[in-house]
Amino acid sequence: MNEKNQNDAQIKDEQTSAILATSTIIIFFAVYWFFQIQSVRELLELAYG
Amino acid sequence: MPTSILGPYTRTILTAAAIIGLLLFSFTYARVSVWIDVQPFFEWMETTWFGVIGKTWGAAFAVVEAVHLIGLALLGGSVIVGEGRILGLVLTDVPARTIINRADKVFFWALMTLLATGVFMACGVAMKIYYLPVYWYKMLALGTGILFHFCIRKPLLQRELEKINPWVTKAVAISSLMIWFTVAATGRWIGFSG
Amino acid sequence: MLNELVYNFAVWLDDTRWSTMLHESYYMYNWVESTHVLTLMVSLGMLFLIDLRMLGYALPDVPASKIAERLGMPMLVGFTVMFITGISLFYAVPVRSAQSVWFRTKMVLLVVCAVNAYLFHNRMNASVSSWDNDARAPSRIRLGAGLSLGFWTIVVICGRFIAYDWFDCDYEQSAFIEFFAGCVDGQERF
Numbered sequence: 001m002n003e004k005n006q007n008d009a010q011i012k013d014e015q016t017s018a019i020l021a022t023s024t025i026i027i028f029f030a031v032y033w034f035f036q037i038q039s040v041r042e043l044l045e046l047a048y049g
Numbered sequence: 050m051p052t053s054i055l056g057p058y059t060r061t062i063l064t065a066a067a068i069i070g071l072l073l074f075s076f077t078y079a080r081v082s083v084w085i086d087v088q089p090f091f092e093w094m095e096t097t098w099f100g101v102i103g104k105t106w107g108a109a110f111a112v113v114e115a116v117h118l119i120g121l122a123l124l125g126g127s128v129i130v131g132e133g134r135i136l137g138l139v140l141t142d143v144p145a146r147t148i149i150n151r152a153d154k155v156f157f158w159a160l161m162t163l164l165a166t167g168v169f170m171a172c173g174v175a176m177k178i179y180y181l182p183v184y185w186y187k188m189l190a191l192g193t194g195i196l197f198h199f200c201i202r203k204p205l206l207q208r209e210l211e212k213i214n215p216w217v218t219k220a221v222a223i224s225s226l227m228i229w230f231t232v233a234a235t236g237r238w239i240g241f242s243g
Numbered sequence: 244m245l246n247e248l249v250y251n252f253a254v255w256l257d258d259t260r261w262s263t264m265l266h267e268s269y270y271m272y273n274w275v276e277s278t279h280v281l282t283l284m285v286s287l288g289m290l291f292l293i294d295l296r297m298l299g300y301a302l303p304d305v306p307a308s309k310i311a312e313r314l315g316m317p318m319l320v321g322f323t324v325m326f327i328t329g330i331s332l333f334y335a336v337p338v339r340s341a342q343s344v345w346f347r348t349k350m351v352l353l354v355v356c357a358v359n360a361y362l363f364h365n366r367m368n369a370s371v372s373s374w375d376n377d378a379r380a381p382s383r384i385r386l387g388a389g390l391s392l393g394f395w396t397i398v399v400i401c402g403r404f405i406a407y408d409w410f411d412c413d414y415e416q417s418a419f420i421e422f423f424a425g426c427v428d429g430q431e432r433f
Contacts, residue, residue, distance in 0.1 A: 011213065013059060014208065018202075018220070018221055019217060023220070024068050025193065043270075044270065107407060112400060116396075122283045122284055122286075124284070124288075125284020127288070129285065143305050148302070237281060
């Protein structure tokens with residue numbers, strides 16, 4: 001019973017860390033690619049008008 | 050099993066610390082300070098056997114780069130199959146456990162190939178890439194990818210999949226795809242810069 | 244005769260408006276090339292997994308026919324994208340590409356790979372029911388898979404070498420290279 005509780009606690013810990021990591025990654029890369037695409041658009045506007 | 054000194058949320062605390070540390074490093078002067086400090090190392094890289102060969106024989110550099118691309122193909126394939134299975138897109142009638150475990154093996158060897166060939170190439174063009182921002186973005190994405198894969202994804206997916214919230218596994222799969230695509234894309238862009 | 248035909252066709256392509264626009268574009272050529280290289284992950288990624296399965300090095304406990312069938316479709320989608328982007332890259336710089344020994348070798352090898360794939364597929368379909376769940380395929384199938392891995396590796400190397408100008412027609416070359424590259428006497432376009 002004790003081992004089962006420990007196992008469940010570890011799974012919860014791993015899930016929580018995964019949620020933390022994935023939300024940071026998804027937000028960070030969404031912002032990164034947004035700014036990359038934005039700068040490409042500005043450069044294209046400068047180059048081609 | 051002995052419990053950690055940080056209690057039942059050890060991994061979460063360490064992940065939060067790593068994220069905060071990485072953000073602080075990336076958005077403060079610490080990043081510039083470290084960049085200045087590593088310059089002698091990059092100068093040394095060009096003097097190594099790898100660096101001399103890479104600079105002298107373009108053919109050798111190109112062959113190693115082609116092997117780097119083969120590794121990229123294998124890494125991409127293992128990520129597509131592994132994460133695709135988690136997302137329910139690929140090989141859906143094969144147990145997810147089998148696909149995840151086997152794809153991870155291919156992923157590991159592909160990553161080793163990429164790291165080995167990547168180090169060789171970096172030595173050949175060390176001072177050029179030192180001054181390229183896109184190279185440092187790639188290293189940041191690569192570091193994140195490696196830490197994420199071995200410290201978050203692998204421990205989580207080693208558990209029984211039925212016990213894990215399916216949205217969490219899907220988020221892990223999507224993050225993995227995003228990271229490795231970014232590594233590949235920034236890697237390609239290095240070739241167009243400088 | 245054939246070399247002059249190829250050269251004249253390449254010059255005609257080079258003179259078209261879209262070829263010039265693509266070649267001189269700010270980003271488009273880079274995006275097309277990046278797509279060509281990054282789609283490797285899909286096309287060659289799936290292909291290498293299929294070949295490695297036959298050799299017993301990847302996914303050995305998944306039936307071989309299932310791997311070949313399920314990964315075959317994304318592989319073909321990847322190859323279609325690579326084909327389209329590859330034609331676009333050729334179209335952007337037609338004369339130099341047509342007279343590149345590496346490009347020519349790559350095209351020959353692509354045909355060889357296609358023939359190998361066709362033979363491999365036929366052999367596999369004829370016999371797979373007897374070895375589907377084995378970790379390693381029979382020796383003839385493994386030979387096809389090994390050849391596939393080898394040929395495709397050389398295709399990638401040749402593709403990478405196209406960028407280098409060691410054997411370009413606008414430099415002094417040996418008679419063999421001039422023949423193989425299809426250099427035309429007195430050509431003005433390179």
